[in-house]
Amino acid sequence: MSDLTRLDGAALAGLLRSGEVSSVEATQAHLDRIAAVDGELHAFLHVNAGALDEARRIDERRAAGEPLHELAGAPVAIKDVLCTIGMPSTSGSRILEGWVPPYDATPVARLKAAGLVALGKTNMDEFAMGSSTEHSAYGPTRNPWALDRIPGGSGGGSAAAVAAFEAPFALGSDTGGSIRQPAAVTGSVGVKPTYGGVSRYGAISLASSLDQVGPVSRTVLDSALVHDVIGGHDPHDSTSLDRDWPSFAAAAREGAATGSLAGLRVGVIRELDAEGIAPDVAARFHETVRVIESAGGEVVEVSMPSVEHAVAAYYLILPAEASSNLARFDSVRFGMRVERPGQTVEDVMAATREAGFGPEVKRRIILGTYALSAGYYDAYYGSAQQVRTLVQRDFDAAFAQADVLVSPSAPTTAFRFGEKIDDPLAMYANDVTTIPANLAGIPGMSIPMGLGDDGLPVGLQLLAPLFEDARLYRAGATIEALLAEQWGGILAHQAPTLTEVAR
Amino acid sequence: MSDITREQVEHLGRLARIALTDEEVASLATELSAIVDAIATISEVVGPDVPATSHPVPLANVTRPDVEGETLTLEQALSGAPDHDGERFRVSAILGEEQ
Amino acid sequence: MKDRLMDFDEALERYEPVLGFEVHVELGTRTKMFSAAPNPAHPDHHDAPPNTLVDPLSLGLPGSLPVVNETAIRYSISLGLALGCEIAESSRFARKNYYYPDTPKNYQISQYDEPIAFEGSVEVQLADGTLLDIPIERAHMEEDAGKLTHVGGSTGRIQGASSSLVDYNRAGVPLVEIVTKPIIGAEHAAPEIARAYVAAVRDIVLSLGISEARMERGNLRCDANVSLRPRGQERLGTRTETKNVNSMRSVERAVRYEIQRQAAILADGGTITQETRHWHEDTGTTSPGRPKSDADDYRYFPEPDLLPVQPTRELVEELRAALPEQPGVRKRRLQGEWGFTDLELQDVVNAGLLATIEATVDAGASPASARKWWTGEIARVANERGVDAASLVSPAHVAELQLLVDGGTLTDRLARQALEGVVAGEGSPSEVVEARGLQVVTDESALVAAVDEALAAQPDVLARIRDGKVQAAGAVIGAVMKAMRGQADAARVREIVLERAAQP
């Protein structure tokens, strides 16, 4: 039954429902896979020792004839940014090493309530600051497609885990592309929901007005299934949206079934189809646009002049909010403490934060402190909030012409470790394609659209207006199906088989 | 335009409660100057007429009823503490006074 | 080291005092400002053990988020209206960033450029009857911090402590901070105005029923800003901010002290450092705290985890309609109902006892007796202890005491002993009377026996009474009362003495 890991989540859940496969078998298969390949991959920071017990309980409840959620018993990987009772939650930082929260993040609690089994916590750039997992305090995650390449970031662990068949489902968080860019460079699917569509309660904050939790998987339907579970209003999060959402899984199934995009107006963002996008990525993008056209999609070009300033605005808003959100790591109530016998608590706090935070985190905290400090607020944080308005206006105009917008998810395929680590600005520029959606709060999705010249995955980004997440799942599933037809299956199955170490 | 001095970085380090090393102060001064140069441009692209957006989805008056919810047990509360006396969190001597 | 002080009157001749106050009021909601953890400022949760009224937000745990308490908003608007303020159409929260171990997130959620209420005024009346409007700049919502206990330091103070312990029960308690504009023209009345202002705010808060407003519990805390400027100078002098002065009495003393201290420095040609100072109840002095520095860059920015508060005009009008009557009107009404003279009423108001006496009357005491207790015996004990009268005993207990007197169970003297017991925490007046066996002896036979004994002991007196020298009975009555440890009704004893003396 070891090929249980090759099944997509929906299919596995079907076998669990029919009783052909037990949750213990499904969970064991994935734990075995993790044991076999994660030594090399390092997608997980922690593997849940209680996973099999949780699986057994689900099997017992099913045996007892209890009506269970359609995903009950299926395994899921959880990004370490999310608080989990009984499992360390470090957000990839040394300063939280070993910290076990006394409460579950809302998305985690909802997965538990639906009977999904947590396999463990996935690796990430420290406090989600990065695009490569090279900023994880616990060492980087490798890209299953090429071990010398980054898996994207900050959610490289979750993306690599699904791409390497260590889990069918995973949770990520997306502040400037941390779900979509890793999905793109690992040939998987990732969705950043509308801001407020999924509760942030229990997600360790990076930038409160940008953060959004979302699903990661190998298929559009699998992401939709998870989104249906974790989404919806949460009274613990003031910014959580109180509205009735349609079933995203239903939308994905519809989209896959029709195979047609007739009547769908698809806008190509001119500023994200320009120099700065690698030639092979651009080529795959244009081929995909033609596929969309041939499926009846009505392709129009839209312009977003503000995109030029989006990265700058983002790198002022994020550090400013982060510098304040990360102030609580002070060695008093939780986390690391560097003892300084005979010294004051001020010294202990400063020494702890010096030792506990990595270089990128310090860089952004200092930058954010600068942007908020007396005399600079208006010029920096203030202006950035105004640029945010411009970005929203550009999207309003674009969505007047198109139902969904498309662009490459990332300018390049996965780059090599160390390639950008010493050049923050180059690393930041890499996020130009994904950042605008976070500034505007709109939903975004990345699905595979083929391989670059280096044989590595390339991602297509789809964007929809606020609240129209279902539109992404419908269109995304259609395009996914059309491409899978060409490829004879989803892209994930073209990934090189990793050498399994004997256990 | 924006040259960030070591003194500025040291001040920011104090505000952010991070005991930066001299090396860090030096490298941060250079990096920040470059980063700020790259992002400072935005102060020119917007006029005063453009309103600021602090939340991507505009909402207001999100409140909760004044009803007691779950609390942590004392054990849970102290579970992550580097140091405590069984009922309170312990910190070393405090120099400054409260705000 | 000891501050040099200038004589108060001389200080006032040479310098003009300018005052300003920041009063923090803890709201008595059931839950905290931004989370559903129980609020220690609510009567149900007084004296909870440390760190037992906490949830993830109270500890600033990673991932925790704030959600605004609806009732705290209503209370804040009502308070704003009662302070004569405008209520903002749109108000928002901001983060005040600073590191301190009692501040779990290392930022305080407060309000900065968009407070819920602004531009009001509070009327205070001075002993000589003059009415004065204290201008209010703003009233904003924020959250309280936790409590620190300093260990190892001799005094339990921060200085010299080897370590500190933190209890986060109070972290997140809803606060309204009321900030006055500079108060000019206070002159000699400055200390009295300080006290009268805090008393007025306390009366407003109590009449709204939004807080217990017990200063000794920290429900109501006052920071007093004092500056002096030479006569005829336009520019305001450098001010000091004396923190957390915890009784109305102390506010008055602290302001007087700062005026005398600053005057002495200025007269020497010295300069005042802008700093926070600490009031020391025991010595009646202030000591320097934190000087203002570049560390005071709070990097305020709009709280991204919260949304604007935009009270509908309907809500504001609903709350305005529900306001208790204006303090001035209320004072005049109560004076009429109670039949107090102007002077009697002023004593009560300046002692901040109006609401307390009203509560005592509501509990069944006559206005006159309520006033007698609060401005008499209780005020005396409070003065001895340097605390506010209202902090010693509850209005209900005072009313109960008076009823016991009216019912003949206690004489005034016994009632004072009972009060002593209540203040000592021995329970309600009846419980104390029971425990201490204070009730008046009404057992006739016991009284008769005592009288006979006393008469037998003083045959000469008996003889004189029989000769019709009735006033001689006093000596016997005294002896009897002594024997009864005062627990007898003297009038009745007198009757019995005369009866028994009359018998052959």
Ligand SMILES: [Mg+2]
């Ligand atoms: Mg203040």
Ligand SMILES: [Zn+2]
């Ligand atoms: Zn305050």
